[in-house]
Amino acid sequence: MGTSSIYHGPTKNNPLLPSDYEDEKPNQENNTTNEPIVTWKTVKTDFTKYINGKSGSSSRNGGSIKNVAKQYIKASGGTKALMSKSTSGTVSGRALYGFYESIRSNGIYQTLEILHIQFKGKSVNEIISLLVNAISPNCITKEDIVARKATQEATAYIYDYIDRNNMDIQCLDNMPQDLVDTSMCAFLVSYIWGTMMKDIASRLEIYENNPDKAWEVEQDLKGYVKGIVEVEFEKDNGIFKKSPEEAVDGLLSKCYKIMEGII
DSSP states (O other): OSSOOOOOOOOOOOOOSSSTTTTTTOOOTOOOSSSSOOOOHHHHHHHHHHHHHHHTSSOOTTTHHHHHHHHHHHTTHHHHHHTTTHHHHHHHHHHHHHHHHHHHHHHHHHHHTTOOOOOTOHHHHHHHHHHHHHOOOOOOOOOOOOOHHHHHHHHHHHHHHHHTTTGGGGGGOOHHHHHHHHHHHHHHHHHHHHHHHHHHHHHHHHOOHHHHHHHHHHHHHHHHHHHHHHHHHTTTTGGGGGGGIIHHHHHHHHHHHHHOOOO
């Protein structure tokens, strides 16, 4: 890695919502099959059916989490379109990946110096907070916020590992590969789930006023995403030893394609 940078790729602003979200016009990008074009109205209607079904107020009528996820990807324009809108997610994911690579090459202290993180005299909580800011610095668009939250969830595993080692941050110099794998998978799960929730969570606000039920629906969706990420990771559990683009962009794209139903 060297010591010049642990980042990969530029950061660009993205739209807060898909361009056709409000007017619910069909998105025809990547529509090379004979399948009906999916509109945002269809996605929101089926997600509402799922929410109501969980509450016992109506039948689901096909509004399964798998179907909602598939429709969401298609209404977003397909995997290619979603990947083009995932700038903050891919940049933050690569930066998190680069953070781990740099620790292996340079050690935790030099890595923190590369990131310009003043760690002396600071608590582990403060260092982790500064690390999140360095890995996912932008918090302007909704996509930025999703990437930031995914980074927070991923770095929580770092904190837990340090905690198990008597709060000695230098233990990261000897962190196991399992920690890297778990943290990176957690990032991808949180990012994919968060990307979907930022666009369809309004259905929960409208149709579910029970916080416990709303949380259950959210976890259903997150669990579905988690299953896909874990299965795809297991197919190539050495992926987080490859290049950042292969590891982050490649796995993210593959998960989207599976959700879309094209592989």
